[in-house]
Amino acid sequence: MSIIPARAMGRPLDRFDGADKVRGLAPYAYEHPVARPAYLSAVRSTIATGQIMGIDCSQASAQPGVLGVLTHLNAPRLGTDDGELRILQSEEVAFRGQFVGAVIAETSEIARHAAGLVRVDYRPRPHDVDLESSREQGRLRVPQQIMPMFPVTVDKGDVESALAAASVRVEHNYRTPWYNHNPIEPHTTIACWNDDQLTLYVSTQYLMGVRSTVAAAFRLDPQQVRVYAPHVGGAFGSKVPVHSDLILAVMAAQLVPGRSVRFALTRHQMFTQTGYRSPTIQRVRLGADAEGRLTAVDHESFEQTSRLGEFAEHATRATPTMYATPHLRIRQQVAALDLPTPSIMRAPGESVGMFALESAMDELAVACGLDPVELRLRNEPVAHPLDGRPFSSRGLAACLREGARRFGWQPRQATTTPSRQDGWLVGTGVAASTYPVLRLPGSKATIRVTPDGRYTVLMAAVDIGTGTRTALTQVAADALRVDLAQVELRLGDTAYPPAAQEGGSAGITSWGATICVGADELRRRIAAEHGGTIPADGLEVTVDMPENPHLEQYAMHAFGAQFAEVRVHGETGEIRVPRQLGVFAVGRVVNPKTARSQLIGGMTMGLSMALHEASLLDPRYGHVINHDLATYHVSSNADVPAVQAHWIAEQDDQLNPVGIKGAGEIGIVGAAAAIANAVHHATGVRVRELPITLDKLLTV
Amino acid sequence: MRPFRYERATDPDGAVALLSRSPQAAFLGGGTNLVDLMKLDVARPDLLIDIRGAVSGVIEELPDGGVRIGAGVSNSDLAAEPLIRERYPVVAQAVLNGASTQLRNVATVGGNLLQRTRCLYFQDITTACNKRQPGSGCSAIDGHNRDLAILGTSPDCIATQPSDLAVALAAVDATVQTVGPDGSRGIPLTELHRLPGSEPQHDNVLAHGELITAVDLPPLAMAARSRYRKIRDRASYAFALVSVAAAIDVADGQVRDVRIALGGVAHKPWRARRAEDLLRGGPATEDRLRRAAEAELAEAQPQSDNAFKIPLARNAIVRTVLDLVEAER
Structure with missing residues (x-):
């Protein structure tokens, strides 16, 4: 495969829509101007499991301005098997906070008030929301295969014998809590x-998914559904699948035909209705020889799913790719609980799995008396450790070396004593990052050209705030070999050719590859059919995303190395991270400005994961009780004084015609482990359960 | 959220008269907490009486050298006021350690003192809470209580008072001036908030219709070298796990006088009088500070998730006062 030469690519362009967004001129879904909007407010269950015995809507219906009340008694029957989407289909309640009704009204205030007047009588049943006891009592199952290319169960060699024979062993459990996505823009329709x-x-992150899911649920031809998503205010994966809020809005709109129903989830509802990252309990066992060369790697992960559907956080996914080992064992199990179904969240699997693996690697470095950078370099594989395929490119060692140089890493033995400054204990840590190069099928692109040399590219793709509109225009200009100013990219409308989701760090990868094929086809036809001149009435081509002939032949992954400096107050345990530095190998970088934003955004989210974020489930009630941004802490400005992302030059011709690996997710991977490892270096305390809060470090 | 009426009051007496006639009415200052609670259906006033035009919005020097802060002064203006920054830096520091710039720009001094607890269960109407619904039970005692109280708790409530400003004002012996249906009075700040006992629904001693009009700071020379230390779960805005407001007067190596108040540990700003008494008249050594702090915390009763607050509060007291002593040398 040849990759296209870069002219527009590589330039750190500002987002084309940045100025409009700052000025409030870029309408997000809820803001789109519509005539005579109606407003929707939801009623949610206040029990975790049981039955609705009766609903009294009389007070709500009597409010002036109320246009209708939806319950399971009058809701349309849905044509979907997805348990999470099958709302208002029966009197059954499957989790606390599930939609059990809704009010449509002339204003949002009336709708919200009236929703509070709907009286629901329940017959509750005992609920089970306890992952720890499910694990202890063995109420677990192996999840159905998550993605075929990444097995959930692996047995290579004989891990038990290798561990028994190992000179050095590390065995620990690591825990990560429930996380919620919390994009600034809530889910809106x-x-x-x-x-x-x-x-x-x-x-949404996936217009075509919205169209097909809604069409199936309401038994429509997809052609009857038009979806627009011109601007999206963040998502982190929560907007890839359709959630029940969209179903509720479509149901409500059926009650008031001809009127546009506006629905925005509240922040409380964002903790229940839009998926989340499951808590994980992970066991990692490592065996090594006296020089720190791994002889055995065993990684197990236990997680929760719901009784409505299955989603497994594939925490062990990255482990087979990371280090050379003759013996490897992977297990992945889930418990079905009376809770909402977890879902995709930034680097699903890798983010939490690499916290466990890379913490364990740090523990192994200490046990071996080896510098943690050196330990990783010693375990670099020459080919993929699981199937022996060569890597199309593998930049981990280069990232570790470049990161150590930029960070000023001091190689150390386990005996190195950390420093103390003004009452603060100071330490440094390192961890590796990785994310697979995914290829999402199902994209097409149309490219039009007019005789004045103006090109229009049409795709039902979407920019969720990451700068895709800008970067993909750079790709298109280079694919077409024309100036940026000659290219207009139109996204966010299902009237355009279908496009895969913005997810898996594969948006620009998949869409860009498709545009490259279209550009080739357009040039070929101009040359072959029109003697090299654009015809007077223009020309248009529509193409499919290309196959990648190298897909089976190579293992394709992005890598990185993250370094962190941590300060822990000796008397209060307060934790500060004055410095994070990451170096990544992500193939070509299309737009250094937006790519850097993605990488430092991911690293910041990793910092947030290390120190702050945790959704607190109250098992008695069955719901997350810190459901707002005042009590669910995320890292904010003062917590992130200096975060730097760099990349190494990496040309990889096997990936796709653009030569990119995707940068949206890898930044979060390894960030939490680097910080946890630095905390250990500073204090001698190994925290194996996130978040790392001051009470875990306070010396009593 | 429920429908409500809104009225503006132009003088304190009018505001009090209006509220006294309406059992479900509430005064509205900046609304940064009250409006949130209305959206959550925790607060259900049928009438909001905006008092920003009824109470003073200025800070003035009193004849005795003290300072009077109008209840309508914004938190931002309070923290920026030179009189406060020079004579009572602990007050300015406490304000700047709370909330975000945007909130401080609109939040008022009176409203800040009367903000409600951020106990997770108080703010979620689908759970039991004695403060929100007397007699329904306390969900926090057997639930998530990491942020909650260790001192002065009751079997009915373990909520904490969230205001940083109140902790600083408690340390400097501020007095709250009010006007109510029965006339005006001055309440020492340390007596404004109450312990929960069997009536956690009452955060403070104010009668229905009683309006805070001002806060008076007495002249206090040592307050010029006072300090607020807030310990929280992140560097950005968050409520205190533990905070300490302190001022100390050391002469000839002996503690002549000292003020210590704690936040994040009780249903009210916790004035550490026992520690203060133990410190007066002896040297300000680390060892004496530690013993005084331990004596203050001797009766602390931790909850399932917050035993760490005891050593944290102890260490925070020792460090904050020691830093003051060392700065003075």
Whole structure:
């Protein structure tokens, strides 16, 4: 495969829509101007499991301005098997906070007030929301295969014998809590039925998924559903799948045909209705020889899913890719609980799995008396440790070396004593990052050219705030071999050719590859059919995403190395991270400005994961009780004084015609472990359960 | 959220008269906490009486050398005021350690003192809470209580008072001036908030219709070298796990006088009088500070998740006062 030469690519362009967003001129889904909007407010269950015995809507219905009340008694029957989406289909309640009704009204205030007047009587049943006891009592199952290319069960060699024979062993459990996505823009929808046509403005990462899911649920032809998503205010994965809020909005719109129903989840509801990252309990066992060369790696992960559907946080996914080992064992199990179904969240699997693996590697470095950078270099594989395929490119060693140089890493033995400054204990830590190069099928692109040399690229892709619109235009200009100013990219409308989701760090990868094929085809036709001149009435081509002939032949992964400096107050245990530095190998970088934003954003989210974020489940009630941004802490400005992302030059011709690996997720991977390892270096305390809060470090 | 009426009061007496006639009415200052609680259906006033035009929005020097802060002064203006920064830095530091710039710009001094607890269960109407719904039970005692109280708790409530400003004002012996249906009075700040006992629904001693009009700071020379130390779960805005407001007067190596108040540990700003008494009249050594702090915390009763607050509070007291002593040398 040849990759296209870079002219527009490589330039740190500002987002084309940045100025409009700052000025409030870029309408997000909820803000789209519509005539006579109606407003929706949801009623949610206040029990975890049981039955609705009765619903009294009389007070709500009597409020002036109320247009309708939805319950399971009058909701349309849905044509979907997805348990999470099958709301208002029966009197059954499957988790606390599930939608059990909704009010449509002339204003959002009336809708919210009236929703509070709907009286629901329940017959509760005992609920089970306890992952720890499910694990202890063995109420677990192996999840169905998550992605075929990444097995959930691996047995290579004989791990038990290798561990027994190892000179050095590390065995520990690591725990990560429940996390919620919390993009600033909540999940929002405008839904409007006109005759048999449904129009949706949705905050989504996947327009085609919205169209097909809604069409199936409401038994429509997909052509009856038009989806717009011109601008999206963040997502972190929560907006890849359709959630029940969209179903509720479409149901409500059916009650008031011709009117546009606006629905925005509250921040409380964002903790229940939009998926989340499951807590994990992970056991890692490492065996090594006296020089620190791994002889055995065993990684198990236990997680939760719901009784409505299955989603497994594939925490062990990265482990087979990381280090050379003759013996490898991977297990992945889930417990089905009376809770909402977990879902995709930034680097699903790798983010939490690499916290465990890279913490264990640090523990191994200490046990071997080896510098943790050196330990990783010693365990670099020459080919993929599981199947022996060569890596299309593997930049881990280069990232470790470059990161150590930039950070000023001091190689150390286990005996090195940390420093103390003004009452603060200071330490440094390192961890590796990785993320697979994914290829999401299902994209097409249309490219039009007019005789004045203007090109229009159409795709039902979406920019969720990452700068995709800008970077993908750079790709298109280089694919077409024209100036940036000649190219207009139109996204965010299902009237355009279908596009895969913005997810898996594979948006620009998949869409860009498709555009490259379209550009080739357009040039070929101009040359072959029109003698090299654009015809007077223009020309248009529509192409499919190309196959990658190298897919089976090579293992394709991005890598990185992250370094952190941590200060822990000797008397209060307060933790500060004055410095984070990451170096990444992500193939070509299309737009250094937006790519850097993705990388430092991921690293910041990793810092947040290390020190702050945790959704607190109250098992008696069955829901997350710190469901707002005042009590669910995320790292904010003062917590992130200096975060730097760099990359090494990496040309990889096997990936796709653009030569990119994706940068959206890798930044979060390894960040928490680097910080936890630095905390250990500073204090001697190994925290194996996130978040690392001051009470865990306070010397009594 | 429920429908409500909104009225503006133009003078304290009018505001008090209006509220006294309406059992479900509430005064509105900046609204940064009250409006949130209304959206959550925790607070259900049928009438909001905006008192920003009824109470003073200025800070003035009193004839005795003290300072009077109008209840309508914004938190930002309070923290920026030179009189406060020079004579009572602990007050300015406490304000700047709370909330975000945007909130401080709109939040008022009176409202800050009367903000409600951030106990998770108080703010979630689908759970039991004696403060929100008397007699329903306390979900926090057997639930998530890491942030909650260790001192002065009751079997009915373990909530903490969230205001940083109140902790600093408790340390400098501030007095709250009020106007109510029965006239005006001055309440020492340390007596404004109460312990929960069997009536946790009452955060403070104010009668319905009683309006805070000002806060008076007495002249206190040692307050010029006072300090606020707040320990929280992140560097950015967050409520205190433990905070310490302190001022000390050391002469000839002996503690002549000292003020210590704690936040994040009780249903009210916790004035550490026992520690103060033990420190007066002896040297300000680390060892004496530690013993005084331990004596203050001797009766602390931790909850399942917050035993760490005892050593944290002890260490924070020792460090904050020692830093003051060392700065003075």
